Amino acid sequence: MNPGYQQQPPPYPTNDGGGYMPQPGYPPPGGYPPQGGFPPQASGYQQPQSQGNYWDAGQNPGYYGATPPAQPQQGPSGFGGMMGAHAGMSNMMRNVTGGYDSDAEGGNAGNMASFADKAVRRGFIRKVYGILSIQLMITCAIIAIFVFVDSLRIFAIQNRSLYWVAFGLTMVCMIAMACCESVRRKAPTNFIFLGIFTICEGFMMGTLAAHFQADAVLIAAGICAVVTLALTIFAFQTKYDFTTCGGMLCGLTVILMLAGILMIFMPHNKWAMIGYGSAGALIFSMYIVYDTQLMMGGSHKYSIDPEEYIFAALNLYLDIINLFMYILMIIGGSRSD
Template sequence: MGTYPPPPSVPLHPSWAYVDPSTSPSYGSGAYPGDTEMLTSFSWDDRNVRRVFIRKVYAILMVQLLVTLVIVAFFTFCEPVKGYVQMHSGWYWASYAVFFVTYLILACCSGPRRYFPWNLILLSIFTLSMAYLTGMLSSYYDTKSVLLCLGITALVCLSVTIFSFQTKKQEGYGECLALPHSQFDFTSYQGILFVMLMVLFFGGIILAVILPYKYVPWLHAIYALLGAIIFTMFLAFDTQMLMGNRRYSLSPEEYIFGALNIYLDIIYIFSFLLQFFGSSQE
């Protein structure tokens, strides 16, 4: 297996910034005190607000994924560009620095995240930097591996989204009030997901220390598979938070935060699958 740069270190997932949902008001009441709250109680009276919010998030997400796909394809199929980015690793680390700074601003600062046009400007910079990182990682794998992992990622994301969009009649309400309601509530397992993410985070640090001295294929494969599974679970978690089909959900004001969450989940699923299934170029 040839050498290639490590994927971006897995940062703390944005869900770590969620406040205690027990303190969050219903967005149906029109009360939303304070910019620090991201979670909100679900209200059956605000289905239209939630639908508009979901459409807005997925519209932004589609643009992010399209930009990323174009850059990945450019870095994969264009040989001069592929050779340039592989020879100039400084751009990789510069992009990672931009990615991490914009990530922290968007995840931690509610002001820039909510107010136009700063929210879209920061998200655009974040997307371009993350797309560059993903494109450079893809350039170290053969074309068939990249296409295979893109297809697997698309199928995984579609399956998780369909699962999260499952509907059933909510007890105590008529059929006319039935909203998307997943059979399994991933939002109830924030603590478990956080612990798994910490295991992945520190495992990545240990792996980064070991790999420069000796490459261990099976250890890298286990880490990549674990990462793909964890972020698939996070994708289900974030989709349910977006849908508002549980007792607590993401506030409709946090469309940038919602798009950021799901975009990161999808990119990390692809990156880990590429490391697990991909064949690197010699």
């Protein structure tokens, strides 16, 4: 052995009970001060545990920052009722507006003649998908903030009223656009109301997504994107006219809304959650095809007035958002105990 060598104490206390005197250049027994809001592993910190698909900061003595919320249930109580109310709101927009034109044999023949022009139709489709892309980017950004910013996430879990405030503002904007033709057709009023609606909708979806783990939200977003793309391609290619199915889809949406309200009073059941989410995802998948064909016009029996590009973009936007949340509900139910 090297006679000048002296064994240095370990960087942290050992379990033999002897301990050691702090040496220059070595950390104190409790470790260095916590970095990034969490103490080091040696000071007793345990990684936050996840229960099912929901993030849990509770029962963690090493957690720093805001007071952790009470241990969450499997999603917010009444989640089905929230989604049922949202589905009803989406259905209301279609029925109140009355923006559908009948086929070329009746109704507004001038608008139908202009919409039959391929140049007009292509310009209308580009405008709708341009608006829709901006809406989805804004919504995704807001949801990401709620999912990845822990302080905001905890606040959203602890304050359920945020959802209903956003829901109320969304309803006001929707009623204004549905009942007042000038609001949804004249610029810049239509873009102002659409922007407010999109921000409120993103805020509302963010407060719901905050109850789910980040990976569940990302998986649901990926599945929703793939399904939406596949259904859009199908709607453009198929010869079957889905625009005649509006009455059936309206009835199914009403049943879905009533079932969601009933789920508020039922005890939590993972299979009920998965079944309800599957039914909602199926209905709004059909709505994506239906609204896409309404936008396309052409040989379909019903189509949308070319001036109603805000209405067409809003319908597709609500279809995609509802599909995303019902897919997230399925993932949440499959991960719950």
